[in-house]
Amino acid sequence: MTPAAAPPFCARCTAGSTAPGAPSVSTNQGIGSMFWGRAATCDECGSSIRTLWRVFLLLPVFPRGSFRVIQFEEEVDDGESRTAFVSRRIPLRWPQVAKGCGASLAALCFLLWLIANRAR
Numbered sequence: 001m002t003p004a005a006a007p008p009f010c011a012r013c014t015a016g017s018t019a020p021g022a023p024s025v026s027t028n029q030g031i032g033s034m035f036w037g038r039a040a041t042c043d044e045c046g047s048s049i050r051t052l053w054r055v056f057l058l059l060p061v062f063p064r065g066s067f068r069v070i071q072f073e074e075e076v077d078d079g080e081s082r083t084a085f086v087s088r089r090i091p092l093r094w095p096q097v098a099k100g101c102g103a104s105l106a107a108l109c110f111l112l113w114l115i116a117n118r119a120r
């Protein structure tokens with residue numbers, strides 16, 4: 001097993017962000033942390049701006065921060081690979097925060113609508 005080298009950020013993306021990056025990202029039964037959104041993909045290093053959310057049933061609930069993220073396939077064992085990422089923190093990306101809240105609100109409204117219709 002050889003540790004895959006994480007792809008580097010280009011100078012421009014490094015200058016516009018700070019270390020350390022995002023904490024570990026994992027979800028269990030739809031609850032945990034995950035990235036939502038993707039914007040401003042860099043054509044030099046391939047990183048893009050993503051917002052890390054606390055999620056409940058895979059829906060964004062609370063933004064934990066925005067990051068420049070490079071996703072890559074990491075070899076773990078005998079040709080097996082998993083998706084890993086490197087990230088650097090950037091200021092909170094409000095358009096992505098708004099979009100995430102909007103998605104959650106829409107899902108919540110839909111759920112309430114379903115409940116209201118069943119009660120009739």
Ligand SMILES: [Zn+2]
Nearest residue numbers: 010013042045
């Ligand atoms: Zn870049």
